[in-house]
Amino acid sequence: xxxxxxxxxxxxxxxxxxxxxxxxxxxxxxxxxxxxxxxxxxxxxxxxxxxxxxxxxxxxxxxxxxxxxxxxxxxxxxxxxxxxxxxxxxxxxxxxxxxxxxxxxxxxxxxxxxx
Numbered sequence: 001x002x003x004x005x006x007x008x009x010x011x012x013x014x015x016x017x018x019x020x021x022x023x024x025x026x027x028x029x030x031x032x033x034x035x036x037x038x039x040x041x042x043x044x045x046x047x048x049x050x051x052x053x054x055x056x057x058x059x060x061x062x063x064x065x066x067x068x069x070x071x072x073x074x075x076x077x078x079x080x081x082x083x084x085x086x087x088x089x090x091x092x093x094x095x096x097x098x099x100x101x102x103x104x105x106x107x108x109x110x111x112x113x114x115x
Contacts, residue, residue: 005032006032006033006034009028009031009032009033009034010033010034010037010038010039011039012024012028012033013025013028013029013033013034013035013037013045014037014038014039014043014045014048016028017045017048017049017052017054017057017061018048018052020052020054020057022054022056022057022060025045025057025060025061026060029060029061029064034065035061035064035065035066036065036066036067036070038072041073042072042073042077043072043073043077044066044070044072044080045057045061045066046058046061046062046066046067046068046070046072046080047070047072047073047077047078047079047080047083048072049061049080050080050083050084051083058080066080068080068081068084069081
């Protein structure tokens with residue numbers, strides 16, 4: 001696949017993630033869109049799906065080879081894995097009185113992430 005087509009498919013994949021079109025995401029991945037890609041701001045599809053809470057899209061992207069430890073954005077967004085940890089910590093705080101995330105944050109593959 002040439003670079004131009006790959007870039008076009010990557011842009012379409014990120015757009016489909018943003019609007020939550022699972023069928024379109026699957027079709028784009030079958031057409032050769034790389035699961036491990038980023039938009040012009042550096043946001044990865046897996047990070048975007050995780051932030052949006054689209055568990056079905058997260059599963060599709062992981063199955064297609066997207067890595068949960070890939071930094072998203074220009075260093076300011078974090079990783080999809082950190083998003084998942086934050087969601088779990090938020091769920092624990094909402095469901096367990098007195099429960100707290102670890103003091104000082106969680107150490108991820110690239111350093112400390114605070115909640």
